[in-house]
Amino acid sequence: MLGYAPDVRGNKIFVYVKGGRRVTLELPRALRHDVGFAFGPGSGFRNWRRVVSFVACQRGELSDPRFDGWPVTSWVGFLLASSPRCVPLLVWVDDERSPRRAVIRFGVRDCG
Numbered sequence: 001m002l003g004y005a006p007d008v009r010g011n012k013i014f015v016y017v018k019g020g021r022r023v024t025l026e027l028p029r030a031l032r033h034d035v036g037f038a039f040g041p042g043s044g045f046r047n048w049r050r051v052v053s054f055v056a057c058q059r060g061e062l063s064d065p066r067f068d069g070w071p072v073t074s075w076v077g078f079l080l081a082s083s084p085r086c087v088p089l090l091v092w093v094d095d096e097r098s099p100r101r102a103v104i105r106f107g108v109r110d111c112g
Helices: none
Strands: 010-018 022-026 035-038 051-055 064-067 070-081 085-093 100-106
Touching (some): 070 085, 070 100
Antiparallel strands (some): 010 070, 022 051, 085 100
């Protein structure tokens, strides 16, 4: 579970991508006014995004320390929401035809 901080209406998230990979995170359109990602300078509620993409360093390029034995590139940003909730997420990895599905328990114990 990712904790929800009401004073900032969200929480910090960390994204790790294995070297040489590309990952896109997508929130459902139905949540576009209530939930969003914020990465980079000046991000916040006014310019949060529903879709974010990350391209890791190629193998052999400088990258962050290893995570579980794999070289990774990492990013820090925010998941923002108008209230605690279950957040459905589509995860696109490289050129996969279909997304992987995930749910973030964002300040709630159970997503039923």
